Amino acid sequence: MIGISGKRQRRVLAAAAIAVLALSACGAEPATTTGGSTVGPSASNVDYFNLPTSTGASCSMRGKKMIFVSVLRENPVLQIMAQGAIDGAKKAGFASEQWVASQGFDEPGTVTLATQSMAQGVDGIVVLASSPTFYPMIARAKAMGIPVIQTHSPIAKGEAPGLLGQFYPDPTSYGKAAAEAIGARLKKAGKTGSIAIMQTSFIPNENAAAKAFTETMKAEYPQQQVLAPVAEGGDSSKAIATETSLVQAHQDLVAAFDTSGNGPVNWATTQKDTGRQLVVISMDYAKANLELVKSGSIFGIVAQPLYQEHYLAAFALAKAICRDPVAYDNPLSAPIVERTRLAPYYELLSKVNIH
């Protein structure tokens, strides 16, 4: 750009290279993370909602290594999930466990990291296979004799060759439960009107929950009108603007069901901005969301078994490594948690050191 002497230029370039390397080390590349750094230490006596303490596997996990593979390393919900997988692996007796994750929604990058780990030698994999991008990796693991258990987003049997089993919150079931809770609340308050559905994006899990919500509301509370789902994306400002538009466009809006983990924060702000009080149910027991339910800004949250599904997946993995039978489909309940039932979730977050 501007003339600098050769010697000085080399010095500046060297300094720049060091700075870039230092910055890169801070997170430029997708990184692997073990239980110690971004997820807390193992909880010694786990009984977070009656979880088992023994895997029932027919062999020992001594000397065995497992990895938990996911995208979105920076996401608070993934922190809870990873802690469940790490704790489950420790309880199952694995010699080592590692969270292999990329930053952002980088699925190909995550698959690359997992493939590298597989090449270095692992005995089992728990993976949050958020899309078919992960299916070839699962098939490759199967070919290498590494068992794979999947979590969170259900996959039809046979769709991901090599997948041994899966643990997930049933979106149809919690979509129905959310509709029933909102419907009952509106009936009690004597309110009738439109109900918004917001999704982070149109992925199968969220679509299934939205569909179940709409169908249940139509069947059980036909006087309420459910609007077509709207995608809100990941940017809070944009999501709040979209929600404000919905509130403005539908003056009779009385409630909202949001399948995004940022939904509670976004809807609380939207209600403040518009001065409208809605019955809102959204996702996940992150601490900020629990606080919003506690303060009454949000009616309730869908308590997906984020920790539990991953803990149980690690247990199932131990059984799979021993070649013990593992059921393919393991749907778990995701209750609607209202203001009066928050205490166990605060306790869980506190015990697993996620605040």
Add this chain to the structure above:
Amino acid sequence: MSTVHATAEEQARTVRVRRLPQVPVEVGLGALLTVIVVMFTALNSSFWSASILQAVLRAAAVAGLVVVGETLLLILKQIDLSVGSVVSLSAIVGCQLVTHYHLPWQLAVLGALGVGMAVGAVNALLVVWARLPALIVTLGTLYATGGLSLVISGGLQISGLPEGLVGLGQSRLLGLPFAVYLLLAVVAVAHGVMNLTVFGKSAYAIGGNERAAVRAGVPVRRYVTCAFIASGGLAGLAGILLAGRVGVADPTQGQGLELTVITAAVVGGISLFGGAGTMLGAFLGAVFIQVVTIGLVLVGLDSTLQPVASGALLIVAVAVDTLRRRARRA
């Protein structure tokens, strides 16, 4: 024969381009904005209301601050892709200062501003002094600052912010949040600086022809360094305001914002080739993006089609910019 044909075609094209009306971008964008507002209002009367105007300005407030910094760099023929991550890093650092170290919230604001400026200084060091391409450097700092947000926050949201900080994001005057007034003030000052000061005029000169600017004795390195630091600082300020507004700092906040602000700037008439455009235009671009986003929801367009509309908008804006440049050359 073919050469004669080609020349004739070229001449005809040049004449067509010359005939394009040469109105200021702000006027054109203002007119387009009016047409779109009328159109959305015709499709849904509730679009024309105080609450929608407030929603547009509230949504534009955070992104708008970042647009101002990005515009300054684009005029200088530079780019900063790290702004999205700077928004989250500054929010995380600022909120940690008050929740973890129990410092006064005013220091959180200064801390966030400082973090943004520090990242801007790193960008400047690498781009201006080490002569590395801005696109690559800021892409690197986008990832690096995103990683730092994760390390500092442990990947978790920071809630329980003090009232002062929440008030900064949520307090209102005449129905509009403080952030909107701050944005209007920043745009006014930046517009003035770019049009009335030596720095502003030099910035256009640098973006238009850097070598000529150097030969004319313009302190190019200093000005570009200042621009990167200002861009980082504004992103830092936007980050802490966003955290105050939603009451939470989150390592995912601001993700993808860099593309939104570049789109807003380009729609607002800022040339990706440097040396052209105004702060007022960029501000109108930010408002325009929000009007379209909100309007499409209000008229009930399937939300899967909304990214298509946004993408088309960006392509049209770049095409118009290219045509204007050709017309100017012709």
